[in-house]
Amino acid sequence: MICEAPPPRVTQALRQLRDLGLEPVTAQHLLLKAMGQNLAARSWLISHDTQALTPTEWLAAQALAARVAAGEPLAYVLGEAGFWGLTLRVSPAVLIPRPDTETLAHWALALTAADAKVTLADLGTGSGALALTLAQQRPHATVWAVERSPQAMAVAQFNAQALGLSLRWRLGDWWAALPRGLQFDLVVSNPPYIACNDMHLVDLGAEPQTALVAGPDGLRDLSRIIDGASRRLRRGGWLLLEHGHHQAQAVAQLLRRHGLARVSTRADLAGRPRCTGGQRR
Numbered sequence: 001m002i003c004e005a006p007p008p009r010v011t012q013a014l015r016q017l018r019d020l021g022l023e024p025v026t027a028q029h030l031l032l033k034a035m036g037q038n039l040a041a042r043s044w045l046i047s048h049d050t051q052a053l054t055p056t057e058w059l060a061a062q063a064l065a066a067r068v069a070a071g072e073p074l075a076y077v078l079g080e081a082g083f084w085g086l087t088l089r090v091s092p093a094v095l096i097p098r099p100d101t102e103t104l105a106h107w108a109l110a111l112t113a114a115d116a117k118v119t120l121a122d123l124g125t126g127s128g129a130l131a132l133t134l135a136q137q138r139p140h141a142t143v144w145a146v147e148r149s150p151q152a153m154a155v156a157q158f159n160a161q162a163l164g165l166s167l168r169w170r171l172g173d174w175w176a177a178l179p180r181g182l183q184f185d186l187v188v189s190n191p192p193y194i195a196c197n198d199m200h201l202v203d204l205g206a207e208p209q210t211a212l213v214a215g216p217d218g219l220r221d222l223s224r225i226i227d228g229a230s231r232r233l234r235r236g237g238w239l240l241l242e243h244g245h246h247q248a249q250a251v252a253q254l255l256r257r258h259g260l261a262r263v264s265t266r267a268d269l270a271g272r273p274r275c276t277g278g279q280r281r
């Protein structure tokens, strides 16, 4: 006769997940997900520490743990990631939004008054992280979001609906996706910027390569975006770009060569130069 162990209680389940090699916080998030709880409320586990899992919940927790152990990014396993205080759905169709990109959001918000009726754009919106942050923080602005991947656009639109935010969506290629003649007060973009032979790509294999790779030097998409900027920015309008930490000088040069002024670079949380922007005269 086979005698199966009953599903564990919350405390035991956490211990068993940690014994599989998971970090404590990862184990907590996986258990909350398996039990259908809000991932932001880890205190729920403390107040329900003696609750027994159902067999279905325990099987689900073990399946999620196996995906993490196999190397799948936690955000994809959980199906969500945080950005600027927003909880965003993510899937393998979109880049997982990074805390580093909050530098770009911070800079864009600093250049846009809280009640400004401005026209903003996010080129290559992915999960919608930047566009949704701008739309939420600047409710009087009109925010355009451009994306080339229909699957990524669907994720961003799901996030907008879940957050009750209204944006203008355009599926297509950088500036060409936007209505002809429309000009912007501020445009942000975190485009692909990794060189196709960069060894770091090995660690990013779970994320869409079309979100990451930009030709032999990583500058292909940054150049194309900068190239179109002076026609698409209003006088005094800003273009702010995220890039690799070794690309700041090249991006600054491109911005100046295309006539943008007040070119400067901002550092990410680790102090590396990761965003460069300029203003149309």
Ligand SMILES: C[S@@+](CC[C@H](N)C(=O)[O-])C[C@H]1O[C@@H](n2cnc3c(N)ncnc32)[C@H](O)[C@@H]1O
Pocket: 094, 095, 096, 097, 098, 101, 123, 124, 125, 126, 127, 128, 129, 130, 146, 147, 148, 149, 152, 172, 173, 174, 190, 191, 192, 210, 211, 212, 221
């Ligand atoms: C690095 S990801 C950034 C995603 C998101 N903005 C973020 O910061 O998390 C770049 C995004 O640009 C999109 N993309 C790549 N080439 C594009 C193009 N030619 N036109 C529009 N979007 C493009 C990719 O599909 C991807 O979603």
